[in-house]
Amino acid sequence: xxxxxxxxxxxxxxxxxxxxxxxxxxxxxxxxxxxxxxxxxxxxxxxxxxxxxxxxxxxxxxxxxxxxxxxxxxxxxxxxxxxxxxxxxxxxxxxxxxxxxxxxxxxxxxxxxxxxxxxxxxxxxxxxxxxxxxxxxxxxxxxxxxxxxxxxxxxxxxxxxxxxxxxxxxxxxxxxxxxxxxxxxxxxxxxxxxxxxxxxxxxxxxxxxxxxxxxxxxxxxxxxxxxxxxxxxxxxxxxxxxxxxxxxxxxxxxxxxxxxxxxxxxxxxxxxxxxxxxxxxxxxxxxxx
Amino acid sequence: xxxxxxxxxxxxxxxxxxxxxxxxxxxxxxxxxxxxxxxxxxxxxxxxxxxxxxxxxxxxxxxxxxxxxxxxxxxxxxxxxxxxxxxxxxxxxxxxxxxxxxxxxxxxxxxxxxxxxxxxxxxxxxxxxxxxxxxxxxxxxxxxxxxxxxxxxxxxxxxxxxxxxxxxxxxxxxxxxxxxxxxxxxxxxxxxxxxxxx
Numbered sequence: 001x002x003x004x005x006x007x008x009x010x011x012x013x014x015x016x017x018x019x020x021x022x023x024x025x026x027x028x029x030x031x032x033x034x035x036x037x038x039x040x041x042x043x044x045x046x047x048x049x050x051x052x053x054x055x056x057x058x059x060x061x062x063x064x065x066x067x068x069x070x071x072x073x074x075x076x077x078x079x080x081x082x083x084x085x086x087x088x089x090x091x092x093x094x095x096x097x098x099x100x101x102x103x104x105x106x107x108x109x110x111x112x113x114x115x116x117x118x119x120x121x122x123x124x125x126x127x128x129x130x131x132x133x134x135x136x137x138x139x140x141x142x143x144x145x146x147x148x149x150x151x152x153x154x155x156x157x158x159x160x161x162x163x164x165x166x167x168x169x170x171x172x173x174x175x176x177x178x179x180x181x182x183x184x185x186x187x188x189x190x191x192x193x194x195x196x197x198x199x200x201x202x203x204x205x206x207x208x209x210x211x212x213x214x215x216x217x218x219x220x221x222x223x224x225x226x227x228x229x230x231x232x233x234x235x236x237x238x239x240x241x242x243x244x245x246x247x248x249x250x251x252x253x254x255x256x257x258x259x260x261x262x263x264x265x266x267x268x269x270x271x272x273x274x275x276x277x278x279x280x281x282x283x284x285x286x287x288x289x
Numbered sequence: 290x291x292x293x294x295x296x297x298x299x300x301x302x303x304x305x306x307x308x309x310x311x312x313x314x315x316x317x318x319x320x321x322x323x324x325x326x327x328x329x330x331x332x333x334x335x336x337x338x339x340x341x342x343x344x345x346x347x348x349x350x351x352x353x354x355x356x357x358x359x360x361x362x363x364x365x366x367x368x369x370x371x372x373x374x375x376x377x378x379x380x381x382x383x384x385x386x387x388x389x390x391x392x393x394x395x396x397x398x399x400x401x402x403x404x405x406x407x408x409x410x411x412x413x414x415x416x417x418x419x420x421x422x423x424x425x426x427x428x429x430x431x432x433x434x435x436x437x438x439x440x441x442x443x444x445x446x447x448x449x450x451x452x453x454x455x456x457x458x459x460x461x462x463x464x465x466x467x468x469x470x471x472x473x474x475x476x477x478x479x480x481x482x483x484x485x486x487x
Contacts, residue, residue: 048359063324
């Protein structure tokens with residue numbers, strides 16, 4: 001295979017490798033080529049950067065600040081533990097010898113005078129050292145197991161806390177002191193109906209619907225907030241469950257008197273910038289006093 | 290722009306030497322990017338946060354293996370994050386026997402994203418999946434639809450080249466070529482950015 005045909009053959013493989021989608025056989029072939037081709041190595045690095053740029057093009061989804069800081073603290077604490085764990089407690093290769101080896105000059109001085117006693121002393125020290133090493137290994141194993149158990153417990157606690165916070169947020173959106181309720185329904189055999197809970201203190205919206213018919217393939221429902229000046233603000237798209245249930249949550253600031261109605265339309269999948277069909281469900285908002 | 294001693298590569302070198310404060314600084318700098326990627330791959334905040342923590346922990350443990358010639362630190366972190374997220378996605382798929390159609394976006398960008406849908410997914414998750422599909426389509430909007438589909442399936446769906454060929458009914462060679470053309474298009478703005486940098 002000539003150099004140029006080699007490049008031709010691997011050029012497509014570079015892209016698939018950057019996407020981590022190569023087959024093992026192709027990967028092996030590419031790895032062989034890369035050992036001798038700096039140009040392709042550079043090309044692969046550039047394609048990997050291009051692949052990583054996809055993440056940068058996505059709309060940012062930051063964690064909640066307190067969760068992000070909590071995770072940072074956990075990571076740094078684990079790193080400190082980890083660093084302490086990998087630092088040899090007694091110095092890997094030197095630990096067995098140090099307790100057993102008296103200073104060289106002392107050993108030389110006593111060896112000829114009391115050889116038997118010195119051997120017994122050395123044997124006893126060796127036994128002590130072996131015991132210490134075994135204890136050390138056992139202790140490290142215990143610490144490692146406890147660390148793993150603690151990390152698992154921490155993960156489990158974090159997951160439960162997140163779920164609890166999520167449930168609490170839903171509950172707050174339904175029962176908060178500033179919540180207004182807007183009903184929407186249609187008269188039909190299945191009687192779909194929906195209720196919007198608008199927490200005016202936090203600008204959180206919780207939409208709950210029942211008995212919704214399934215959407216056609218390639219279509220989705222879209223929820224709208226209709227203002228008194230006829231502005232239609234999308235509160236998200238959704239697809240009901242098999243039983244016709246839907247729950248949508250959104251956050252959008254709106255002054256208390258500016259809502260005229262909520263509406264649900266049937267839109268092409270992905271949603272529309274503005275409603276393109278007649279609303280399927282409409283609920284008028286009563287004026288606040 | 291960080292100075293040399295505070296550059297990403299310098300932080301990773303300090304991490305390799307056991308400096309946990311460097312891990313904290315790197316985390317502050319890249320946590321949102323990593324979380325964004327994990328969120329779009331997994332579609333669930335809980336899973337995404339776990340993937341973020343795993344990513345930075347792996348970065349700490351493997352900092353000594355970072356090789357700048359293989360890409361920037363951000364690329365290295367993205368690769369780890371994607372790998373950890375896809376592991377979770379596949380595990381979830383195995384547990385739920387999630388059908389493939391619910392795991393990757395459809396070619397028109399309307400489907401669920403990256404494991405976000407399962408037979409038991411609730412309407413809120415469905416709605417969020419649609420929103421993510423829109424965002425991903427927007428991020429890749431410069432690509433022709435047929436190239437975008439390949440990138441979506443590989444990058445967000447974690448499918449291998451053979452799985453993509455099977456799913457799209459395209460010859461394997463076509464799949465590879467479309468992936469290359471797509472990445473070359475995505476690469477062009479990066480090259481321009483670097484040329485324009487001081």
